[in-house]
Amino acid sequence: IYQRFFSIDDLALPRTPLLSPVVPYDVHIPNSSNPETTFNLQLEVKETCGNFSSVDLSFLPDELTQEDIDQIVNQSQPEIEENGKTLSRPSRLPFPSKRDAGLALNSGSGSNSHSPLRPGDSESVRPSPEKQHFLPLTSLTPMTPMIPVSECSGIVPQLQNIVSTVNLACKLDLKKIALHAKNAEYNPKRLAAVIMRIREPRTTALIFSSGKMVCTGAKSEEQSRLASRKYARVVQKLGFPARFLNFKIQNMVGSCDVRFPIRLEGLVLTHPEFSSYEPELFPGLIFRMVKPQIVLLIFVSGKVVLTGAKERSEIYEAFENIYPILKDFKKA
Amino acid sequence: MAYQLYRNTTLGNSLQESLDELIQGSLNTYRFCDNVWTFVLNDVEFREVTELIKVDKVKIVACDGKNTGSNTTE
Secondary structure, eight states: OOOOOOOTTTOOSOOOTTTGGGSOOOOOOOOTTOHHHHHHHHHHHHHHTTOOTTOOOTTSOTTOOHHHHHHHHHHHHHHHHHHHHHHHOTTSOOOOOGGGTTSOOOOTTOOSOOOTTOTTOOSOOOOOTTOTTSOOOOTTSOOOOOOOGGGSOOOOOEEEEEEEEEEOOSOOOHHHHHHHSSSEEEOTTTOSEEEEEETTTTEEEEEETTSEEEEEEESSHHHHHHHHHHHHHHHHHTTOOOOOEEEEEEEEEEEEEOSSOBOHHHHHHHOTTTEEOOTTTOSSEEEEETTTTEEEEEOTTSEEEEEEESSHHHHHHHHHHHHHHHHHTBOO | OTHHHHHHHHOTTSOOHHHHHHHHTOEEEEEEETTEEEEEEEEEEEEOSSOEEEEEEEEEEEEOSSSSOOOEEO
16 A cells, blocks of 8 residues: 655644644655655655744644643653654664554654654554544544654743734724623723723723724634624624624734743844844843744743734744754853 | 824733733623723622621722712612
8 A cells, every 4th residue: 555655735733742742643654665755754854843834733722831741742752762763764764564554653663653652562553542632543644753852942832912803894883882781991082992801712802983893812813713703792782783704813922931041142143133132121132033024022031922923833933943043042 | 192092902911900800700890981980899898997788789880080970889
């Protein structure tokens, strides 16, 4: 049975080992007799880490905390090291026997298995039904190849704020909304919009008489959409023919901690085209990355804020880009 | 210049003071319209030196102090 070799574009997933257990995957294993695919495997593995531009990471659970990640990394550590060795030797290929096709495995040669379920198992591994933290393996689920942990940061920025807009497509009587809706503010002298808030998801909306609305404060794209829909429903219940047109995420903000202090002065000297650091004005260094177009606020403490993204992957990509640079400027 | 206040309110991620109050449990709803604040609170204790009054629901209507303001509770 010929197995089609996957290409980077096909995979909708990052190839960081710490993320792989959470990810649906299967094994598209190249035919062992085809040396070209071997070569491709090598190339792709090298390129993967950091190339997030076309990657859709929306599968990631929103609540994935640093602890979860540490756990996942520790779990998959044995496989990672084994695979790191495997992948560096072109002649030894991580292929399962054909009967095991469609599953992620630890074969005798040390396959690119990222099945934290049975790390020691050298035969085919079927995910145990009880451990349904992971999606069932089928021949259609995409695979993430293993990459040595040292190549990736092992840190995932957490989303803190999403700003989105939507058009309710009808003129609104703001005073009526302010008087009848719960948790609304309307002060036309200051702002020509009603400021409304809901508890779940915890967000704030600005609703304009044109029918356009801005929703801020959500921690994920789905939450932002859900919150916007809730506001639209409130408006609808007040008697307006509200619709939900052109929902769009306008900005995403993420943050994380590299856990070491950073020499900002050094960073601004080596990257003057991108950095702006005026400690008398603001204690953080402002790094304007070109690709992806993200602005990062980098602090001496090692905390990093990333903003300006339209998609989650841009945040992740920007962080993976900056991490090696930050490591170079680790203090002491 | 007029937009600075705008910036303040669009930062929905910070200063969700009203909602923080909500989560602390007491504030049920708030409203601000025509320069009048209306709050509805639940499970409130009014404490005076001599007395303690507990109520399930309080509606507070408050106006600006500069004009002839009135505070009424029902």
